[in-house]
Amino acid sequence: KNEVEQSPQNLTAQEGEFITINCSYSVGISALHWLQQHPGGGIVSLFMLSSGKKKHGRLIATINIQEKHSSLHITASHPRDSAVYICAVVSQGGSEKLVFGKGMKLTVNP
Amino acid sequence: DVKVTQSSRYLVKRTGEKVFLECVQDMDHENMFWYRQDPGLGLRLIYFSYDVKMKEKGDIPEGYSVSREKKERFSLILESASTNQTSMYLCASSPSIGAFFGQGTRLTVV
Numbered sequence: 526k527n528e529v530e531q532s533p534q535n536l537t538a539q540e541g542e543f544i545t546i547n548c549s550y551s552v553g554i555s556a557l558h559w560l561q562q563h564p565g566g567g568i569v570s571l572f573m574l575s576s577g578k579k580k581h582g583r584l585i586a587t588i589n590i591q592e593k594h595s596s597l598h599i600t601a602s603h604p605r606d607s608a609v610y611i612c613a614v615v616s617q618g619g620s621e622k623l624v625f626g627k628g629m630k631l632t633v634n635p
Numbered sequence: 636d637v638k639v640t641q642s643s644r645y646l647v648k649r650t651g652e653k654v655f656l657e658c659v660q661d662m663d664h665e666n667m668f669w670y671r672q673d674p675g676l677g678l679r680l681i682y683f684s685y686d687v688k689m690k691e692k693g694d695i696p697e698g699y700s701v702s703r704e705k706k707e708r709f710s711l712i713l714e715s716a717s718t719n720q721t722s723m724y725l726c727a728s729s730p731s732i733g734a735f736f737g738q739g740t741r742l743t744v745v
């Protein structure tokens with residue numbers, strides 16, 4: 526079983542829809558990242574969370590440490606949001622290594 | 636802005652060639668990482684480095700080596716490229732538990 530699980534694996538939405546991407550993890554963590562990867566490869570860090578909730582524009586990220594779960598919400602989705610969204614955690618214990626989910630491919634149609 | 640630069644976006648090499656992938660970061664980060672990304676497998680850690688001349692194996696180090704002679708530069712070396720090393724390679728650097736990624740190098744070994 527992977528230490529970081531994302532659901533769904535693929536999602537197709539219509540422009541304007543509210544989208545939720547889920548991430549569950551099984552290890553103790555010191556932080557969780559939501560990453561965005563557009564076609565072509567480059568990865569951008571959207572959020573780094575250790576508790577609570579963060580908001581940036583149309584993106585909202587939440588984390589529940591007790592339930593070992595995080596969600597990324599996209600409000601008023603747009604075709605330019607089409608990308609792969611990757612959840613990654615930093616395990617407790619002093620290591621700086623990231624453990625990655627396999628990513629979720631989002632397609633937003635106009 | 637932090638910048639992590641990988642020397643090539645696309646590379647095509649022949650089986651048996653020695654291949655160097657270069658990564659440079661401009662923010663004096665101590666931690667640097669090399670990952671490969673494959674469909675269905677997500678990002679997997681090859682090697683990482685906590686400081687100059689220090690390196691540690693990640694999850695899939697076989698067939699690879701690394702070099703970190705200067706703090707800003709972390710090189711991934713394929714000693715004798717093989718077709719199963721065709722992949723997207725991503726470099727990242729981190730001051731602590733943040734993560735900044737390069738744009739990726741898509742390597743094809745023929």
